[in-house]
Amino acid sequence: MRLIAALAGAALVLAMAIDKLHADEMPNLRDPKVIAAGHELFLEKQCAHCHGEDGKGGVNLARRTLDAKGAFTSIAEGREKNGIRMPAWREVLTDKEIWEATAYVLSISQAGQSTN
């Protein structure tokens, strides 16, 4: 019984996580218009402060292999690693805007360069 309850709980948490991730419409992350909108946000919200305008800043994105889910979650929830903290952008940006920023970030990372 306990095992069933635990599994049910885990399934519920996973479902909620997926719901949260796809809370708003997920656009085509390769659409140039979506990437351009993401670039605008990247500059406006001073992501370049840490990541550089081209992603080659102090926290280098250009060298990283990123995935959509990981990038979205980092932007939405923030993160702390290696003594460096990134603020959380959920409720400041809509999910649509976070997806746009995700699209731009993917386009300047290794993922974006390998499809060019």
Place this chain on the structure above:
Amino acid sequence: MGIQETPIVIDGVIYSISSGDRVAALDGKTGQQIWSYEPRLDPLTKKVLFAPYSRGVAVGHGMVFIGTVDGRGIALDQKTGKEKWQVQLTDFANCHGCNFTSPPVVAGDMLTFGSTAGELATQGKIFGVEAATGKKVWEFNTIKEDPKSWPGESGRYGGGGAWMPGTYDAETDTVFYGTGNPGKDFVDTDREGDNLYTDSIVALDAKTGKLKWYRQEIPQDVWDYDSPYEVLLFKKDGKDLIVHMNKSGYAFVLDKGNGNIENIWPISDVKNFVKDIDPKTGKLIGRVELPMNKETLICPSTFGGRSWNSGAYNPKTGLWYNNVLDFCGYLKPVAQKEDPKDYGTGHTGSNDFGRLVMAPDGRKPGQLSANDPFTGARKWSYAMDVPGFASVLTTGGGLVFNGDPMGKLQAFDAETGKVLWSFNTGSGMRSGIVSYAVDGEQYILVPSGWGSYAAILLPPLFPQLEQVPAASTLIAFKVPK
């Protein structure tokens, strides 16, 4: 965010603060923890620009005092770490996340706190609180209500936060604070006035917060050259003087009683934001303004001619030791939208803090410099491949201790600058080294743990810093008798 504090040691007990405003009391002989305390921080601290670090604690009246990154003052019992009182001082949710990233100052029976502001859409405030109870007694607004100083609505988000610890002078019951830059950092088109009291020393009555005098160092600043760094008090030739480093790298020597200028001198000649500052009047000569949407090379960079890490003065050598920064940056102001619910974006009028570059003459980007604090005459300097961001220590035994961002800790002869000793601490230093004695033996305590905005912003110019591991460590050395 690494470790950014200068610890305090009293009667063999170390009082230390690290990321998340976690406080610990440690045995100075063994490093064993005596007690620890961690406040439950407002979840909004995950979103704000300045968090979650602190530069230290204050100790007095049997209590340990901290300023938190959610805008509270908290008092802990010095022996047990139990909370005695707490008070919400900043309107944290409504001031763009303005908070405390430095400790308060014990000013007699008062406690004074200076909040962050410059890069936040808010006004800077200094608060006076009863040390025994936490009752707020006064509040000083660093933004002067004066339409000539702040045309139109420009003062509303004027900035001017006194974000580093001030200095208390018991002789005159005055607390001296240096205030921060005006907002937006790099755009002054709507604030064409001197923007008082930003980039100033303000002398406040510790009991009432009344302004006794001020000396503005950088009027109508567009380069982010704050004044919040440490205020040194001297008695020299029958005069009571202040020596104070502005972020631009210019040091101001002032009369302690009225702020009159005695001298102004630059710690480095890597500067182009002005031709000079008149050493008698303080007038900025030959300002370089920043055109919108265009990069302009400005020296020193937004890290300044020296960063917030303090220098150290040795009364035996008469020398002031500072980590000088000799590199520059390209600044590009842009139009910026306002969004009151966006706590993470700085109110700077830019997309970033500038593209860092080496000095035009290609010199090494840093030096530990030993200067006469009143004239600026340099006695010696030690060139550094990676500039220093630690607070320096100098001892009565004739030593200077300094750490660099790569983790190298060095001891120098205070008179000559000769390197006497070196040690690899394992992570970079962004904190204050201190000395204390227990049972007649001298210890040197070194916080080692790279972090802060320096860790994020420096690697494009200093790629070797990408390899520096994060840490948050205190290392104690014993000086042989």
